[in-house]
Amino acid sequence: MRKSIVFTIVTGVNILLLALLAVHAHFSRISAASERLERAELVRTLQLTDLCLFTEARYTRHPAMSDRFAPFQDHPGAMEHFPSGSLVTPPIKRIHEHSP
């Protein structure tokens, strides 16, 4: 078989795989809808404000509730020392926040 045909088949299979993954993503979203509703219901019942992504520090466990200067709250010259602190951005500037 010609090499160009082999390449076309391999590329075609890859594109087909990508298309199948898009279909998988679509159906996964549909099948996960009920679980997502359960999670949303739990958020409503428990009045949660944050995702549980990083449990190592207060300001990474509840970034939406923390201060913008959270990594430096322990003392003025404190340096960031939690790895997740380098992944989480500070909370967005809030409308009604006074400067610390």
Add this chain to the structure above:
Amino acid sequence: MSTPLNRHSNILDFALSSLLRRKSKNFSLLVVYTLIVFVIASLIFFVQALKREAAQILKEAPDMVVQRMVAGRHDLIPVAYGEQISAIRGVTAVSPRLWGYYYDQVFGANYTLLVPEKNLLEPGSIMIGPGVARNQRIQAGDMLALKTSRNIPLLLTVQDLYPSSSELISSDLIVLSAEDFQTMFNLPAGQVTDLAVTVANPREQVTVAAKIAELFPDTRPILKSEMLRTYDSLFEWRGGMIVVVLAVAVLSFIIFAWDKATGLSAEERKEIGILKSIGWETSDVLLLKFWEGIVVSLTAFLVGVVLAYGHVFFFSAALFEHALKGWSVIYPQFKLTPVIDVYQLTVLFFLTVLPYTAATIIPAWLSATVPPDAAMRS
């Protein structure tokens, strides 16, 4: 019959043979290139899925949370504030929230202790997240001992566990009754952690927040829209580790492109000279190099993206786990709902496939414009 399709097919055949002649070099190039696309695509899939999840489930978060600030820090808020806030026009309900953190010295884990709005639990009973159950090796019906602020052990019975599908929000939760929370932390009378405010009309939320800030200058109202935006910008590309991953990937890619763009090897120049001397046009040579570039970059892009999808959505982004876990003892084991962001993948395609192909063609064009004998002699 010579059709444009035949011409491309023949040149592609030649390009593939040419790549296979330098098998080891081109294969290692393909592997590293695929790895770069894999890392960037994994990051895109992971961040987009997480942001989508946060946006969907945090829609049910309180409309507004009012915190009290003392000396620049979040402090306990008097319940009396809530009574005055509920009198503001537009406020439907104000409910005090009791929550806090508990550091477990034995396991070195941080738990979030929370009292539900409605009395779901009897004193002495708790509901725990799957992360707490894993960490403590307990299940429904077992006892959990926590130390109170007076250093007295408080024995609590696990009534039930939150399902593993809710791990992304409940992994480190210990939900308990208000009485047990009071026993644990001994809060001053009439004080709570913060207040959840419900505003019937979403358009009035900002006005209500302004009124609260005016009425109680020592408070900080946090709107639901602000909570959602916090998660929308959580993994911004400027974030420390993300910028490092991206910088490494981009630098590696620049090294490839540089290697290609700085010129062809003597063997490749000689090959171009021979092709031209046997009658190939400059356009044919450029087409050959174009196909060489496309074979490597398109294959790397497609394989990299497919592998990244599997990594993030079938294997829960296992390679990122250590970076995400940091020093946390409790790490949620969650499966993200797949999201394919076509826009971001298109950008990735144009940032990887096109520059590499261009970097392959330009030096070939420079060599192909040289007379064949000069190219062969060089």
